[in-house]
Amino acid sequence: MTHTIAIVGSGYMGGGIAQVLALAGNQVYLADISLEVTEKNYQRLIAESRDFVAAGLFAEGSTALLEANLHVAATVEDAVAGADFIEEAVPEVLAIKHDILARISAAARPEAIIGSNTSTISIGDMASAVIHPERFLGVHFSNPSPFIPGVEVIPHTGTAADVVDRAREIVHSTGKQTAVVKDVTGFVLNRLQYALFHEATQLVEEGVATPDDIDTLVRTTFGFRLPIFGPFAIADMAGLDVYNFCYASLQTGFPERFATPKILTDLVDAGKLGTKSGGGFLDVPAERTADLIAYRNKAYVAMQKLIDDLGPAPLH
Structure with missing residues (x-):
C-alpha cells in the first residue's frame, strides 16, 4: 500500500x-x-x-x-x-x-x-x-x-x-x-552514542590512548560485532557472570562510573547467565546455542571480507 x-x-x-x-x-x-x-x-x-x-x-x-x-x-x-x-x-x-x-x-x-x-x-x-x-x-x-x-x-x-x-x-x-522507545531525554540512539563518545573522550583526556588508537579498537573489537548483534546479545554470548566480574574489576578504579547494573546482578543471582545457561537478557534457548555460534562465526568472517573488499576509509 x-x-x-x-x-x-x-x-x-x-x-x-x-x-x-x-x-x-x-x-x-x-x-x-x-x-x-x-x-x-x-x-x-x-x-x-x-x-x-x-x-x-x-x-x-x-x-x-x-x-x-x-x-x-x-x-x-x-x-x-x-x-x-x-x-x-x-x-x-x-x-x-x-x-x-x-x-x-x-x-x-x-x-x-x-x-x-x-x-x-x-x-x-x-x-x-x-x-x-x-x-x-x-x-x-x-x-x-x-x-x-x-x-x-x-x-x-x-x-x-x-x-x-x-x-x-x-x-x-x-x-x-x-x-x-519512550519520550525521554536523548531517546535511545543518542544516549548510547554519546555515552560511548563521552568515555572515549575521557580516555583521550587522561592520556590513555590517542583518538586514532581508540577508533581502531572500537572498529576491530566490540564495534566489529555491533552490525550483527546488539549489546544484550553480545553480553548473553559472553556470559553474564563474566560481565558481572568485569564490572567488579572496573570498580577498583572507577567505583561510581562502572557501578554494576541491578538488572545484571538480578539475572546472575537467578542463575541466568546468558546462552551458556539458556536464559539471559534475550533468553536464547540452550538448544539454539550451537546454531547461534555458527551464525556468529560466519557473520564475522563475512564482515571482515566486506571490510577488506571496501579497503580502508579515506581518513588519512
Missing part, C-alpha cells in the same frame, strides 16, 4: 527521507521556507540520485522513479493538505518546530499522522503545538537516511497506539527497521 506523504524541510535530512519514501512508491511532496529553496533542493536530490545510481548505491531506474514520485510544493500548506503522513525535518530549535507544527496541523487532514525527525527535542514538548496531538510522534531517521536501515519511533504519552502502528508500517514499507 502506498501513501501520499509530505516532507517539511527539504535539506540534507528531509531530502534523504523524501528519497527513501518516494523510492518506496509513495507520492511525496516537498516543502521548505520558500519555493525557491524547495526547487533547488529537489534538483539536488535528482542529481544526487543519478550519482548514486552510477555508483551502484541506488538501483537502476531510481532517478526516473524519483522524478515520477517526488514533487515540489509551493507552500507548507500545499504540501500537507492531502497527505496521509507528514514528516517535519526543520532545524532543531523548539520555537521553529512549534511554529511549523502549528502550520502543518492547521492545514493537514485531522487523521493525517504527523512525525518529527528530531533527535534531541522532547516529543511531548513539541506536541503542544499540534492540533489533535494524539496523531503526533517522533520518527527519527539517521544520517544518511537513504542508507542507514534503522528508524527510532518515539510516541509521547498522548500518542494513539494505532498511530504508532501506522507510522511503523509506512517506515517498514521502505525496507527499514523500527524500534519504539
Whole structure:
C-alpha cells in the first residue's frame, strides 16, 4: 500500500527521507521556507540520485522513479493538505518546530499522522503545538537516511497506539527497521552514542590512548560485532557472570562510573547467565546455542571480507 506523504524541510535530512519514501512508491511532496529553496533542493536530490545510481548505491531506474514520485510544493500548506503522513525535518530549535507544527496541523487532514525527525527535542514538548496531538510522534531517521536501515519511533504519552502502528508500517514499507522507545531525554540512539563518545573522550583526556588508537579498537573489537548483534546479545554470548566480574574489576578504579547494573546482578543471582545457561537478557534457548555460534562465526568472517573488499576509509 502506498501513501501520499509530505516532507517539511527539504535539506540534507528531509531530502534523504523524501528519497527513501518516494523510492518506496509513495507520492511525496516537498516543502521548505520558500519555493525557491524547495526547487533547488529537489534538483539536488535528482542529481544526487543519478550519482548514486552510477555508483551502484541506488538501483537502476531510481532517478526516473524519483522524478515520477517526488514533487515540489509551493507552500507548507500545499504540501500537507492531502497527505496521509507528514514528516517535519526543520532545524532543531523548539520555537521553529512549534511554529511549523502549528502550520502543518492547521492545514493537514485531522487523521493525517504527523512525525518529527528530531533527535534531541522532547516529543511531548513539541506536541503542544499540534492540533489533535494524539496523531503526533517522533520518527527519527539517521544520517544518511537513504542508507542507514534503522528508524527510532518515539510516541509521547498522548500518542494513539494505532498511530504508532501506522507510522511503523509506512517506515517498514521502505525496507527499514523500527524500534519504539519512550519520550525521554536523548531517546535511545543518542544516549548510547554519546555515552560511548563521552568515555572515549575521557580516555583521550587522561592520556590513555590517542583518538586514532581508540577508533581502531572500537572498529576491530566490540564495534566489529555491533552490525550483527546488539549489546544484550553480545553480553548473553559472553556470559553474564563474566560481565558481572568485569564490572567488579572496573570498580577498583572507577567505583561510581562502572557501578554494576541491578538488572545484571538480578539475572546472575537467578542463575541466568546468558546462552551458556539458556536464559539471559534475550533468553536464547540452550538448544539454539550451537546454531547461534555458527551464525556468529560466519557473520564475522563475512564482515571482515566486506571490510577488506571496501579497503580502508579515506581518513588519512
